[in-house]
Each structure stands twice: as structure tokens, then as C-alpha cells.
Amino acid sequence: DAGVTQSPTHLIKTRGQQVTLRCSPKSGHDTVSWYQQALGQGPQFIFQYYEEEERQRGNFPDRFSGHQFPNYSSELNVNALLLGDSALYLCASSPGPWGSPLHFGNGTRLTVT
Amino acid sequence: DAKTTQPPSMDCAEGRAANLPCNHSTISGNEYVYWYRQIHSQGPQYIIHGLKNNETNEMASLIITEDRKSSTLILPHATLRDTAVYYCIVRSLGGSYIPTFGRGTSLIVHP
Numbered sequence: 001d002a003g004v005t006q007s008p009t010h011l012i013k014t015r016g017q018q019v020t021l022r023c024s025p026k027s028g029h030d031t032v033s034w035y036q037q038a039l040g041q042g043p044q045f046i047f048q049y050y051e052e053e054e055r056q057r058g059n060f061p062d063r064f065s066g067h068q069f070p071n072y073s074s075e076l077n078v079n080a081l082l083l084g085d086s087a088l089y090l091c092a093s094s095p096g097p098w099g100s101p102l103h104f105g106n107g108t109r110l111t112v113t
Numbered sequence: 114d115a116k117t118t119q120p121p122s123m124d125c126a127e128g129r130a131a132n133l134p135c136n137h138s139t140i141s142g143n144e145y146v147y148w149y150r151q152i153h154s155q156g157p158q159y160i161i162h163g164l165k166n167n168e169t170n171e172m173a174s175l176i177i178t179e180d181r182k183s184s185t186l187i188l189p190h191a192t193l194r195d196t197a198v199y200y201c202i203v204r205s206l207g208g209s210y211i212p213t214f215g216r217g218t219s220l221i222v223h224p
Contacts, residue, residue: 004156033212035214040216042200042214042215042216042217043157043214045211045212056211058211090156090157092156092157098206100145100147100162100204100206101147101149101159101162102149102157102159102212103159104156104157104158105156106154106155106156107155107156
């Protein structure tokens with residue numbers, strides 16, 4: 001039973017560029033949440049997708065956007081990258097928007113230079 | 114959602130019990146206490162959760178005080194592989210919920 005998978009594992013981008021990160025949820029899960037984790041900090045909630053719609057959003061600018069596909073997989077897009085966007089981006093899945101517990105992937109390490 | 118307070122770091126000898134405290138004094142009646150841990154370079158991993166009764170599973174035990182304002186995660190026989198950052202969060206099931214992770218407790222298990 002595959003857990004949450006994320007791709008790519010590492011990525012280096014230049015300021016101003018755009019990036020797309022991908023996530024496949026755990027089998028049987030239909031809800032995907034994205035988190036940003038800066039070095040030395042806890043994960044910060046970006047947004048949650050359920051039934052192909054954004055259901056909840058944390059305190060992130062609209063440069064951060066997402067999408068959920070009919071197979072429940074999800075993408076996180078970040079436009080106009082800033083140096084401060086360098087972080088570990090984590091995807092978590094759950095059975096429903098209020099399901100628990102969250103199952104996390106191992107993240108994508110994004111470095112913006 | 115209630116916020117939590119955890120010590121920034123702790124250490125424990127291998128084979129001994131690790132007791133990780135968490136304060137959640139503003140917890141409301143329908144909020145559960147959840148514990149996750151994050152081993153270096155991996156995503157957080159669920160450990161255990163509870164509402165008001167003590168809970169035990171194959172990984173750990175969770176002790177919640179009677180007033181529910183604090184809890185303790187117990188790793189009964191810590192190993193080197195338990196070295197990780199441990200996060201305590203509170204969440205309600207249902208309704209609008211934005212999970213909040215603090216900085217957690219960095220537990221170092223030494224030989």
C-alpha cells in the first residue's frame with residue numbers, strides 16, 4: 001500500500017521563476033493538504049483540496065495556487081519565486097477533509113537562488 | 114484551535130523512557146490532542162491521539178491530565194531511531210480547521 005508520494009524530491013529555481021510540485025495521496029484518501037516548512041520551523045498550512053476545490057487556506061499570498069485532479073492527486077504551483085520561498089514543501093493526505101490522522105509525504109526541497 | 118507549548122529540546126538515554134510534555138491550557142471540549150514526529154529529512158509521522166482518556170499503541174502512550182490542559186507522550190524504551198522532532202497539536206474533528214504546528218520538541222536519544 002503506497003503512502004503519500006511527492007515529486008520531485010529536490011528542486012533548484014531562480015528568483016522570479018515558477019515551480020510546480022506534485023503529490024499522490026495515500027490509497028483510499030481523497031483530501032490533500034500542502035504545508036511549507038522553513039528550516040528549523042514547524043510545517044505551516046498552505047491550503048487543502050477536496051473534491052477538486054480549495055476548501056481552506058492558510059496565510060499565504062495568491063502566488064501560491066493548487067489543483068486537485070479526479071484521481072485525487074494534487075499540484076502546488078508557486079509563481080514569481082522569492083528567496084524566502086526556499087523551504088521543504090510537504091503534502092499530507094487524509095480520508096476526507098476532517099479525516100485523521102494526516103499522512104505526510106517526505107516533501108520536496110525547493111531552493112530559490 | 115488551541116495552541117500548544119512544548120520545550121524546545123530534550124535528551125534521553127537509550128533504553129530509558131522518554132517523557133515529552135505538552136501544554137494546551139486553552140483546549141476546548143471537542144479538541145483532540147495529536148502527536149506527530151519528524152525524523153530528519155522525512156515528513157511528519159503520526160504517533161497517537163486522544164481526547165481525554167489515556168491511550169496506548171505500539172509506538173507510545175499518551176497521558177492526558179484530568180483537566181485536559183496538558184499531556185505527556187511517553188516512549189517507554191527509547192532507541193536511537195526515536196531521535197526526532199516531536200509535535201503536539203490540538204484539533205477538532207469536523208468544521209473549519211487549520212492545523213497549527215509549532216516548533217515542537219527536538220528529542221535526542223543518546224547511547
